[in-house]
Structure formats: C-alpha cells, structure tokens
Amino acid sequence: MNHVRHETSAPIDAVLIGAGFSGLYMLHRLRGLGLTTRVFDAADGVGGTWYWNRYPGARCDSESHYYCYSFSEEIRKDWQWSCRYPAQPEILAYLNFVADRLDLRRDIEFGTRVIAGTYDEEHALWNVETDRGETVRARFLITGVGCTSAAATSTPAIPGIENFSGATYHTASWPHETVDFAGKRVGLIGTGSSGIQCTPRLAEEAAHLTVFQRTPNYSVPARNHLLTDAMRRELDDDFDTLRRKTLNSPIGMPFDVPQVSALEASPEERKRKYDALWETGGFRFMFESYSDLVLDIKANETAAEYVRTKIREKVSDPAVAAILCPFDHPIGTKRPPIDTAYYETFNRDNVTLVDIKTNPIREATADGLTLQHGEHHKLDAIVFATGFDAVTGALIKLNLRGRGGLPLGEKWSAGPRAYLGLCTAGFPNLFMITGPGSPSILANFPVCIEQHVDWIADCISRMRAESRVEIEPLVEAEDAWARMIAEDANKTLLPLANSWYMGANIPGKPRVFLAYPNGIHAYAELCAGVAERGYEGFELRSHKVLEAAD
Numbered sequence: 326m327n328h329v330r331h332e333t334s335a336p337i338d339a340v341l342i343g344a345g346f347s348g349l350y351m352l353h354r355l356r357g358l359g360l361t362t363r364v365f366d367a368a369d370g371v372g373g374t375w376y377w378n379r380y381p382g383a384r385c386d387s388e389s390h391y392y393c394y395s396f397s398e399e400i401r402k403d404w405q406w407s408c409r410y411p412a413q414p415e416i417l418a419y420l421n422f423v424a425d426r427l428d429l430r431r432d433i434e435f436g437t438r439v440i441a442g443t444y445d446e447e448h449a450l451w452n453v454e455t456d457r458g459e460t461v462r463a464r465f466l467i468t469g470v471g472c473t474s475a476a477a478t479s480t481p482a483i484p485g486i487e488n489f490s491g492a493t494y495h496t497a498s499w500p501h502e503t504v505d506f507a508g509k510r511v512g513l514i515g516t517g518s519s520g521i522q523c524t525p526r527l528a529e530e531a532a533h534l535t536v537f538q539r540t541p542n543y544s545v546p547a548r549n550h551l552l553t554d555a556m557r558r559e560l561d562d563d564f565d566t567l568r569r570k571t572l573n574s575p576i577g578m579p580f581d582v583p584q585v586s587a588l589e590a591s592p593e594e595r596k597r598k599y600d601a602l603w604e605t606g607g608f609r610f611m612f613e614s615y616s617d618l619v620l621d622i623k624a625n626e627t628a629a630e631y632v633r634t635k636i637r638e639k640v641s642d643p644a645v646a647a648i649l650c651p652f653d654h655p656i657g658t659k660r661p662p663i664d665t666a667y668y669e670t671f672n673r674d675n676v677t678l679v680d681i682k683t684n685p686i687r688e689a690t691a692d693g694l695t696l697q698h699g700e701h702h703k704l705d706a707i708v709f710a711t712g713f714d715a716v717t718g719a720l721i722k723l724n725l726r727g728r729g730g731l732p733l734g735e736k737w738s739a740g741p742r743a744y745l746g747l748c749t750a751g752f753p754n755l756f757m758i759t760g761p762g763s764p765s766i767l768a769n770f771p772v773c774i775e776q777h778v779d780w781i782a783d784c785i786s787r788m789r790a791e792s793r794v795e796i797e798p799l800v801e802a803e804d805a806w807a808r809m810i811a812e813d814a815n816k817t818l819l820p821l822a823n824s825w826y827m828g829a830n831i832p833g834k835p836r837v838f839l840a841y842p843n844g845i846h847a848y849a850e851l852c853a854g855v856a857e858r859g860y861e862g863f864e865l866r867s868h869k870v871l872e873a874a875d
C-alpha cells in the first residue's frame with residue numbers, strides 16, 4: 326500500500342465510500358447534481374460484495390430481471406442476462422458495464438481504504454482519512470459499504486487453528502486466482518446461503534468434502550435455467566407491470582403478494598400450492614404461498630414441515646437426512662437460502678456430514694479438526710462460510726467520529742440508532758445507503774438502493790437550493806424509529822431465530838433487529854412523506870461555514 330501523505334486540500338462536496346451497487350448509482354446521481362465527489366473503495370475494481378464473494382457456486386438468489394438497476398432504460402435495454410440467477414462473474418461484468426457506460430471510473434479511487442472520518446463541527450465538514458495517508462474534507466459523507474461485506478471473522482475462534490498446516494479460505498474474501506481442490510480433502514464450516522451454494526461445487530472438485538454443520542437450514546431449489554430470447558422479450562414487454570409489482574411488494578420483487586392464511590387452506594390445497602411453488606423454485610415458495618408464514622407459528626410449521634419432508638425424500642440415508650432437517654427456528658426467520666442440488670450432494674460417496682451441534686469442534690491440529698468426542702477429520706483445506714458482522718460491522722469499521730468526537734461504535738454500543746435507517750443523530754451530513762433500520766436486508770437490494778440513493782440525492786439537492794449546510798436527525802425521531810422497529814419486528818416470528826438479522830451470529834453484538842420490518846413499499850412511502858413535510862424529524866441548519874468546493 327502506498328502511504329504517501331498528501332496535503333489536506335480544499336473541501337469538496339462529497340466523499341462516497343464503496344463502488345458496488347450503491348456507490349455506482351450514488352455517484353451518478355451526485356454528478357447529475359453537479360457535486361464534486363471522490364469515491365474510495367478498498368478493492369481494485371467495482372462490484373462491492375460481488376467483487377469479494379467469488380467462491381465456487383457464488384450466484385445471485387434473486388432473479389436477474391429485477392436484481393439490477395431500473396433507473397436507466399438504456400442500461401436495461403443494452404444488457405442481456407444469460408440466466409435466471411446469474412453467477413458472480415456475470416454480476417461483476419454487469420457492474421463493470423454500468424461503470425463504463427456512465428463513465429464512473431474517473432471519480433473512483435480503487436485500492437484505497439477509508440480508515441477514519443471525523444466531523445468538524447465548526448466548519449460543517451467531514452475529514453475523511455484514507456490508508457494512502459490523505460485527508461479529504463467534504464460537506465457530505467455517504468457510505469455504500471454494503472450489509473454483508475465485513476466478514477464475521479477471517480477464521481472462527483477454533484482453538485489451535487493457527488496450527489493447521491493446510492490452506493484456509495473465507496467465502497467473503499475468496500482469492501482471485503483459481504483455487505484447485507482436485508485430490509484434496511476439504512472441510513466446509515457454515516451452512517448459510519454461502520455454504521449451501523458452494524457445497525455442491527466443492528463436492529464435485531474435491532477428493533472428499535466434509536461439511537461441518539452447526540445449524541441446519543431450510544433450503545428451496547433455485548431451479549436456475551438459461552434465458553431464451555423469447556423469455557427475455559416477454560420480460561421486456563412486461564417491464565412496466567413487473568416494475569409496478571416490484572414497487573408494491575414488501576420485498577421489492579415482482580411477486581404476487583399472497584392474501585390467504587396457510588391455516589385457511591385444507592392440507593390438500595396447501596400441498597398442491599407448496600408442490601407448485603417448490604417446482605417454480607426460489608424465494609417464491611416463501612413469498613408467494615401464504616400471507617402469514619412469518620406471522621403465525623402454526624402457519625409457518627406447515628411450510629417448515631413441507632421442506633423437512635422434501636429433505637427426507639432427497640437424502641437417501643435417513644440418519645443424514647435427520648441431521649439436515651431444521652428444528653430450532655421457524656422457516657424464513659433466517660434469510661432463506663436457495664440451492665442447486667444441495668441436499669442431493671449428501672448422497673455422494675465423497676461427502677460426509679458432521680453434526681457439530683451435538684459434537685462440536687474441539688480443536689484444530691496440523692492435519693485437520695478434532696471433535697469433542699474425539700473423532701478426528703483429516704483435511705488439506707478448510708473453507709469458512711461463517712458469515713458476516715452484518716449491516717453495522719462495515720460501518721463501525723470506518724472509525725467515524727461525530728459531534729464531540731463520539732465514535733459511531735460507541736454511540737451504537739447498545740445497538741444501532743438510525744432515523745429511516747439512513748442518518749444518525751450526532752453525525753450530521755452522514756448518509757448510510759442500506760443502513761441499519763432500513764428494509765434492505767429483508768428485500769431486493771437494487772430496489773432498496775435506488776430508493777435510498779434517490780432520497781439522499783433529492784435531500785442534498787433541496788439543501789443546496791435552500792442554502793442549508795447541515796442535516797441531522799433529531800434524537801427523538803431516531804428513538805421513535807428504533808422503538809417502531811422493535812415493536813413491529815416483535816409482531817412477527819423474525820426475532821425467534823439466532824440470525825444475523827438480529828446480530829445474534831456475533832458474540833457480544835447487541836441483540837437488536839436490524840431492519841425496518843414492514844417492507845420497502847411502506848418504507849418508501851414513509852421516506853417520501855418525511856421529505857414532503859420539509860424533512861420532518863431532521864434539523865436543517867444554515868450557518869456561516871466555508872462553502873464546499875469553492
């Protein structure tokens with residue numbers, strides 16, 4: 326890393342952190358407003374999460390025709406997705422295409438990590454420090470750092486892991502070079518979406534794959550397929566209808582929102598519906614079946630038991646199937662994984678499933694992992710698919726200090742507080758795209774990102790028109806937002822799982838529900854109302870300060 330110390334230069338309008346889905350569109354909007362903006366990203370290219378998560382099998386779980394930008398007709402028409410669920414390289418190629426098409430790269434500094442940011446109250450400016458030794462002063466600081474970008478830990482705290490002589494990998498920061506598992510004994514720890522996606526691929530490549538499972542998950546087949554020209558034409562012809570459905574949907578996907586309770590249907594009707602949606606594949610099983618799957622435990626159990634039955638049908642060894650059957654949380658209370666031949670992989674001769682809930686890992690040795698009951702598994706490589714310090718981790722890592730030098734991590738020590746999930750009191754002019762308390766993690770990211778970015782851009786535009794230099798949420802407004810989230814989340818089954826939605830996957834992280842739970846459609850309306858009422862819940866200030874970028 327180049328640690329040249331630069332002179333602190335004249336203030337600019339905005340510093341934007343991250344060049345993924347959020348950062349690219351935000352930069353485009355800020356440019357449209359005529360703002361001078363510098364974008365920093367630690368990676369050597371655009372893509373954000375899709376730059377780093379390049380493990381075998383990494384693929385989008387949302388369908389390509391709505392997991393993309395909608396703001397530009399030109400971009401939409403000039404890009405062709407190859408299949409229903411694009412793989413990581415194709416999504417990365419798409420984001421590169423967007424960056425080129427909008428000529429975004431000239432404002433992005435790659436290989437540059439923001440290591441701190443301090444708010445200068447006197448001048449209403451952020452002082453942003455990079456690992457290249459530069460301090461940049463800017464009126465606005467906007468983060469597009471993603472929700473699942475900071476790995477929980479590079480390796481979980483397994484005693485003796487430093488003694489393991491084989492290679493170790495984390496799905497969230499996979500090497501760019503091809504990793505060759507041929508002839509190797511590979512261990513995989515973690516069976517969330519990432520682990521479930523890479524299991525079949527590792528099983529195909531390795532001599533032997535051992536999956537160490539702590540908590541079984543409910544996975545539904547993705548049923549990926551190539552898109553034909555006729556399919557693409559049909560999606561294109563239907564674009565307006567699909568977009569309307571997307572914007573009316575709580576999860577930002579063009580699904581038919583179900584109106585009927587699972588408990589109103591007869592067992593035969595339910596089976597017919599679940600069978601049909603199981604064949605359709607993907608998130609539709611959860612989100613197009615019944616209205617109360619995440620509201621009523623009995624309704625939920627009908628879907629949960631259906632999935633368990635499917636697991637028992639697919640996995641030939643009943644003892645293995647029993648270990649794979651989820652039991653400790655309702656279906657949909659953890660982010661639902663979808664898969665391609667995940668359960669079938671456990672029928673392969675070269676795959677072993679190890680239940681580390683009943684027999685945890687005791688220690689790592691030079692040649693593998695030893696379990697509590699003494700069983701030893703010899704391994705040449707270990708893949709950690711052990712998740713993220715989601716939503717808040719990447720933000721806290723930025724070392725931001727607000728009014729009075731208060732660190733963001735300290736302010737959020739009992740859990741994050743962010744009005745609309747976008748702004749936090751004591752940190753004026755900081756906007757967090759997909760921040761904690763926004764609906765993003767429960768919905769389709771590009772739809773949420775476009776809504777957040779448009780709202781932020783409109784807010785900045787209005788501030789400039791009215792010669793305002795500072796915006797900051799009121800403490801009462803963010804407290805009320807946090808209370809509403811907790812109360813509304815408690816009306817659902819979501820808090821019942823030890824999920825990353827609750828911060829429960831990170832030891833010591835406050836157990837707080839991290840998302841607005843009533844859907845992106847309702848959230849977008851709330852945000853629009855706040856703006857219409859003159860940024861209700863915020864304080865906007867015009868005071869004597871240096872004019873940015875002059």
Ligand code: NAP
Nearest residue numbers: 384385386473481515516517518519539540660710711712
């Ligand atoms: P995750 O859902 O948090 O799963 C982590 C897994 O690692 C869990 O099975 C967890 O077990 C296990 N684990 C964690 N620490 C462990 C330890 N010390 N010992 C043993 N097991 C341990 O993480 P993820 O699979 O990376 O997915 C996170 C999110 O990223 C997803 O929910 C999704 O939103 C996003 N994602 C999206 C896609 C996509 O769209 N294509 C793909 C991958 C991921 P416990 O359950 O017992 O804690």
